[in-house]
Amino acid sequence: MSSELLSVGSHIVTLKSQIENKEQQIISDLGVCWSSSxxxxxxxxxxNNGIYEEDYVYTVIESPEIQPNSTYYIRAYLITxxxxxxxxxxxxxxxxxVTDVDGNVYPTVKIGEQLWMMENLKTTKLNDGTPIESLNYNSEWRKADIAFSWYNYNKAYGxxxxxxxxxxxxxxxxxxxEGWHVPTTDEWNILIEQLGGEQMASKYLKSHRDVAYDTDISPTHNYNLNSSGFSARMGGSSAPRLGTFKEVKQAGYWWASDMTITKEDKLLHYFWMLNGNSVVFQSGASENSSSMVYFSVRCVKN
Structure with a gap:
């Protein structure tokens, strides 16, 4: 039985193990064990919560017993x-x-050569301490400068x-x-291509915690694998032009930092959308105020 690490985070590790001669063995238990020794x-x-794909087992271990900046030893086992x-x-x-200026602490995960936050950003201040405008039912969204909103104006979603x-x-x-940034489209593409491209990456990126809410897959489908450790949560989006929030628990939208001004003096922005079974990059043009769409943010280390 041979194994390889797929990703390592501050509280998570994913292991891919190959079982040899599986048909010739009566296996009563199969799993992963780990220790600081x-x-x-x-x-x-x-x-022992691994997910089978042909002759391989993918095991995602997310545990408070795994502490940041600590060394551990891991191996797969089977009992016959x-x-x-x-x-x-x-x-x-x-x-x-990583800790933001508000004091929120985010776990991280290393995927390939990139170090990512494992959670969506929730700071209410810029990194120089400047408060970000918080929008509510009575806010004039079209006049907003640097701003954020909780989904459906409910901080509990945050x-x-x-x-x-x-x-x-x-x-x-x-x-x-400080030391982190909003990823570019190139950085998003590196992540997605490393995980098999737009048609494959979804199951490796998406947190199992939202899978029960999907309308097109069952909770037992392999889309709850999250073997990258990225743990994407479906935070939905907001379109103030329509006055609505949409698709929380069903789709996630994340900003890419690349932005340009079109000939029509509109902001052309790029974003990444993840739904139940695919990952796609999209672009859109909004008013130059760039206050007309609101998406989630994931950060990657400089």
């Missing part, structure tokens, strides 16, 4: 009869966390899904914590 066994921390068979041991060091920000907040270049 070498040679972990089933007497240490274990997880009275025998416990262990796979190869892998050592890994968990990633750092705990799970973060805040929704307008284009001017992105253009300020002060939204992300």
């Amino acid at each position: 070498p040679n972990p066994t089933i007497s240490d921390h274990t997880a 009869g009275e025998n416990v068979i262990y796979g190869n041991e892998i050592a890994f060091t968990s990633t750092e966390t 705990i799970l899904y973060g805040a929704l920000y307008n284009g001017k907040a992105i253009q300020s270049n002060k939204l992300a914590p």
Whole structure:
């Protein structure tokens, strides 16, 4: 039984394991064990929630027992009869966390060479401490400068899904914590291509926590795999022109930082949309105030 790490975060690790001669064995248990000491066994921390894809098992371990900036040892195991068979041991060091100017602490995950936040941004201040305008039922959205809103004006959504920000907040270049930034389309593309492209990346990016709300897939489908550890949450979006919020728990929209002004003096913006079964890049043109659409924000380290 051989394994490889797919991603490592501050509180999460994903392991891909291959089972050899599976048809010739009666397996009573199969999982992953890990410890802060070498040679972990089933007497240490274990997880057996893996998802099968042909001869491979993908196991996502998200646990408070995994602490930031700490070294751990992990290996897969299977039990057949009275025998416990262990796979190869892998050592890994968990990633750092990042704190915004409001004091919100975000777990992170390293995917390839990129270090990403594992949660959507929810700061109410720019990184120089300047308050961001918070919109509500009575706000004049069209006149907003740098602004954000909680989904449906309900801060409780922010705990799970973060805040929704307008284009001017992105253009300020002060939204992300120091040392981090809002990703470009190229940086989003690197992430998505690494995970198999637009038609494959969805199942590797999406958090299982929203899967029960999808209308086109079942909760047991492999789209709850999240083997990248990215843990995307479906925060929806807001279109003040229509006066509505839409698609929380069903679709996620994230800003890319690339923006240009068109010949019609409108802001051309780019964003990434993730729904139940696909990932797509889109673009749109809005008024030069760039206050007409509000999306979620994920940050990547400089």
